[in-house]
Amino acid sequence: MTLTELRYIVAVARERHFGRAAEACFVSQPTLSVAVKKLEEELDLKIFERGSTEVSVTPLGEAIVRQAQAVIEQASSIKEIAKRGKDPLAGPLKLGVIYTIGPYLLPELVKHAIELFPQMPLMLHENFTVKLLEMLRTGELDAAIMAEPFPDAGLAIAPLYDEPFVVAVPASHPMARRSSVSTTELKQETMLLLGTGHCFRDHVLEVCPEFARFSSDAEGIRKSFEGSSLETIKHMVASGMGITVVPQLSVPSGPNQTPDPHLRHIPFSDPVPSRRVVLAWRRTFTRYEAIAALRNAVYAGDLKGVNRLTA
Known part of the structure; x- marks a missing residue:
């Protein structure tokens, strides 16, 4: 059993399709299919039910995929801990942003991020809230900027504005x-x-x-x-x-x-409707200084007309 195989089954469970999972993992479909089959044989059980149009996860497979996600996250944490010992801001930060925030916040955020911590480039991903939550859970993102409310996913949250x-x-x-x-x-x-x-x-x-x-x-x-x-x-x-x-x-x-x-x-006249924008990350994410630096980069922007929440 390898981390690569675990990443493959997490991708298949997410995409419900071997072809799309292979594309997400940047491998050919035969390579991914053979690896998944090998893992199923090693475990002596079926993780997936293959249908003509869609792949479904078996009940036991659901538990295995959840554990695989945890293992992948823990493996990533080992690398993060090692980097943090040298420089907590070293290495890229994978940041997700919803579509109605990205175009207006990211230009200044990226500019100030480059000025404040050039050693930590932002790897940006725009998507819907539900997709960003899923990517946070699976470790594909380190943090995300979203608007409340959203389903409680056991995340750490810092209000921005x-x-x-x-x-x-x-x-x-x-x-x-x-x-x-x-x-x-x-x-x-x-x-x-x-x-x-x-x-x-x-x-x-x-x-x-x-x-x-x-x-x-x-x-x-x-x-x-x-x-x-x-x-x-x-x-x-x-x-x-x-x-x-x-x-x-x-x-x-x-x-x-x-x-x-x-x-x-x-x-709008009073009461003025508004939304609360927050920064969310997994509670197991170890680069706390990176989260603080990201918030500082947000607050370095103009943010004209909004109420900053720095507490």
């Missing part, structure tokens, strides 16, 4: 001249939302539950469109297709950021 939401409207919209707007005033508008899977969509629906009704009557949103990214939706808003709700950091404010002349951002 509370980020208010704002309303984005076309420059020609009657609301464009307003100093603030309430959530109830959005009921009669054509609302553009992120597609299913984005946690920010869920945050917006919690703030304005009428959006979830997709109602065509006078009590709800007249029409709803879905987009794949906030920037795509903002372009749709600028073209006059409707309005949307966005996080504060997505609003251009820096000297090198040019606001869209066809778009206006209006603050």
Whole structure:
């Protein structure tokens, strides 16, 4: 039994497909299949049930995969402990970020990371919250920047900042001249939302539950469109297709950021809806100084309009 074989069965269990698992492990499918079969023969049991379209994990296989994940993590910790003895910031840090945070936080974060700890390059991965949680659990990521709430996965969490939401409207919209707007005033508008899977969509629906009704009557949103990214939706808003709700950091404010002349951002009136952005990592992750350095790099940025949570 080898660590490589354990990594293979973890990948197959995650992907539910030998071909995709092989791609994720950067090996050929025959190589991976032979290794998995060899391990099953050594253990004298089936870890996977092979179907025509999908692979499923047997009940005993589930327990074996969980233990394999723990073994892989512990093996990685040995290397981390050795590096930490020399320099806790030595070596790359694998960082995940959700889609609605990455484009607005990462440019400054990466710049300050290079300035503060050049010996610890950030290996970045953007994805949905549920995928980042899975990658944290399996050790494919060291840490992730996400927005609460998310399922409790036994992670260590450090709050970074509370980020208010704002309303984005076309420059020609009657609301464009307003100093603030309430959530109830959005009921009669054509609302553009992120597609299913984005946690920010869920945050917006919690703030304005009428959006979830997709109602065509006078009590709800007249029409709803879905987009794949906030920037795509903002372009749709600028073209006059409707309005949307966005996080504060997505609003251009820096000297090198040019606001869209066809778009206006209006603050919410009290109570202002917001989301809490946090840094999460496995409790067994040993590079505590790396986590602290990452938080410092986040706080070195402008973070205009958000409430920093440094405690």
